Amino acid sequence: MRARALVAVVALGAALLTACGENSERDASQQPQGARLRVTIGTQEFPEALVLGELWRQALAVNGYTVNLRKAVGPAEDLDQALRDGEVDGYVAYTGTVLSIVAGEEVSGxxxxxxxxxxxxxxxxxxxxVSEQTPFENKDAIAVADAFAEENRLTSIADLADLDSFVLGARPEFEDLQLGLAGLQEVYGLDNAQFVPAxxxxxxxxxxxxxxxxxxAFTTDPQLSGGRYTLLDDPxxxxxSQNVVMVVDQGKLDSIDSEAFMNVIDTVNSELSEDAMVEMNAEVTDGRSEVDVARSFLRRVGLMTPLRS
Incomplete structure (x- = not known):
């Protein structure tokens, strides 16, 4: 009698273990495969790039992925090489920089x-x-004080040519760059500019x-959040153009649920307007961590909960 009872208990236990195992496998199969993999994302070491990396990292984590954010990999060419060498699986990229620096192609126009x-x-x-690109760009621009723009009716870089002269302040190398004063003189006829290095x-x-x-200036400079400066159009x-994308290794995508992974990145990117990035950059400049800034933004736009597949 006791033996039969023991057999029954063992059989019941085996059945329960089998059922639990099946449930565990079912639960695991419903998660993105990346939940069991580490994805490494590379960024440069400046506030906006760190915020972008954090936005992706946190949104991916909410959706079951384990992400290692590798900071300060280097400029665009170093990030591209790190991706090719397998040191990172994806990286924060600016389209114009990739095209000009990595691919060696023309970007103007x-x-x-x-x-x-x-x-x-x-x-x-x-x-x-390459993921979908962000609505915002972070590229060179010409900024003037609001009062100066209003006084001289300036809305476009081309309008500066109507001034008798003006003082242009910029980093020293800007003077000789085609994407700088040399280009401004050639494209917009700004021979009336007096260059002052800064x-x-x-x-x-x-x-x-x-x-x-x-x-x-740059179009997402944190100083622009104060509403005291005007960015002149570059017709x-x-x-x-300098929109942001993630460049990611195809082999990594093949090893995870690539559609779910890219959906997270594309969804985050779609929320990133110029105003949103200026505001986040300003918060980091004021001393708030990029981790907190990214978390607050994702919460505000409803991306701190898993996306529906």
């Missing part, structure tokens, strides 16, 4: 879609995939102090 298509074509056949980061102080009438696209 290309709009965002043309630049994106050229980058995607470049990586096609090289076992690399340290990167000092441009806005030059505007405030009256030491420059116009300065080289000839001298400075090209």
């Amino acid at each position: 290309l709009d965002p879609e043309q630049t994106y298509d050229a980058v995607r074509d470049y990586y096609e056949g090289q076992d690399m995939v 340290q990167l980061g000092d441009q806005y102080a030059m505007l405030d102090d009256g030491d420059a009438d116009a300065v080289d 000839e696209l001298l400075f090209g």
